[in-house]
Amino acid sequence: MTEIHDIAIIGGGITGASVAHFLDGRRSVVLLEQESSLGYHSTGRSAAEFTRRFHSEAVGALTRASADFMMSPPGGFAGVDLLRPRGNLVIADAEKADHLRAVFEKERANPPDGASPVRLLSVDRALEMVPFLDRDWVKAAFHDPDCWDVEVESLLQGYARGAKAKGAEIRQSAAVTGARREGDHWLLGTSAGEVRARVVVNAAGGWADPVAGLLGAAPLGIVPHRRTAISVKVPGHDLSRMPEVNEIDEVFYFKPDAGQLMVSPADETPVDPHDAWPEELDIAYAAHYLGECTTLEVTHVAHSWAGLRSFAGDRLPVIGFSGQAEGLFWLAGLGGYGIQTSPAAGQIAAALLTGAEIPASAVAAGVDPAAFSPSRLER
Ligand SMILES: Cc1cc2nc3c(=O)[nH]c(=O)nc-3n(C[C@H](O)[C@H](O)[C@H](O)COP(=O)(O)OP(=O)(O)OC[C@H]3O[C@@H](n4cnc5c(N)ncnc54)[C@H](O)[C@@H]3O)c2cc1C
Secondary structure: OOOEEEEEEEOOOHHHHHHHHHOOOOOOEEEEOOOOOOOOOHHHHOOOEEEOOOOOHHHHHHHHHHHHHHHOOOOOOOOOOOEEEOOEEEEEOHHHHHHHHHHHHHHHHOOOOOOOOOEEEOHHHHHHHOOOEOOOOOOEEEEEOOEEEEOHHHHHHHHHHHHHHOOOEEEOOOOEEEEEEEOOEEEEEEOOEEEEEEEEEEOOHHHHHHHHHHOOOOOOOOEEEEEEEEEEOOOOOOOOOOOEEEEOOOOOEEEEEOOEEEEEOOOOEEOOOOOOOOOHHHHHHHHHHHHHHEOOOOOOOOEEEEEEEEEOOOOOOEEEEOOOOOOEEEEEOOOOOOOOOHHHHHHHHHHHHHOOOOOHHHHHOOOOHHHHOHHHOOO
8 A cells, every 4th residue: 555644845954954854753644855865956056044133023923932942952952052053244346335324224223032232333343343345345333243154064954853753754956847626635746756645745945836836826926036056265364263344334244254254245146946057247246346345366266156035025935835736835936034033934834834832932933833824825
């Protein structure tokens, strides 16, 4: 007799892995990933940042609801701290100095719940933090302490280990290529054989709309946007203690990454879902921005990459059962915050899938799951 799983999750990025982890062990769960390893697409290409500020209300609430898990995961979840303090130095040139001060005043007056205060800095103090900033360019700065580096691979593998410990099966190199309804369940055709499941979770990242199409649901307009990063060597500087640096309107940002400096031109180019690669022009922009606001001479780009940040039209995640296809559950549109919100998104998805209460921590953080319902986008 062929096994009918309770839940099949399509997508082995951080989103699919997190819901697999938070589902209770009473359901039979299978996770299907088309690539030969988990986290190959967006999850493995992020800036690995957890930050409390500069989000919409709803994403801010998801972030607050994720903070406890990130700061103190259950014993044995990961062998390392998932978060390491980094801090964020926000900078502006002469043209935007007044704008930066206005943003600072607004942040100071209305800090997000639980956030530490921001501090306005003199240019001298900003240069103490990041000595290679160019004094001729930086004319205003403030420091936001509430920014951490995330150990993304440990988080991803922790979710996967936890899911397996509860009996979930993880199948890699298993691309879902077709689906049809058979009685009370879905029959999924995959590159590694057929899989049957009563409920299918669409955690396919940039591919969420086409994957929903396989199950007969209309696209919700979840569009992948390419974002580029480069890595450059900065000889003679100890980068380990420097903060992340963000231009006040996030025209660019840079931060230490494995002993080098990761720089992004914060590009957001809508694209079809694909294995993203960087365009020469975006690489050049990244190098240009770094050269402009620092005294560094960027003569060599050690490494460059790009990944997809996938957004619904209103830039909010999509979490909930489809109103169009029976047994289809959306967990997609995690945009530029899928890593940092994965604990709360996974917990909320698991609760909605099993009819359990939304976790008290999410309610206390102000999360309203209705804000993420796919029904807002279904036509
Ligand atoms: C440059 C960059 C910087 C970022 N910085 C941050 C940051 O600092 N903090 C943060 O929180 N977020 C950040 N993000 C966003 C974050 O990376 C994403 O929100 C997150 O990784 C989305 O996870 P996901 O699981 O939804 O997607 P993915 O990781 O892309 O996973 C989806 C998976 O579905 C699989 N799949 C698709 N179709 C099928 C199919 N038919 N069958 C089987 N499998 C399928 C894919 O192979 C893929 O592995 C950044 C993203 C980029 C690109």
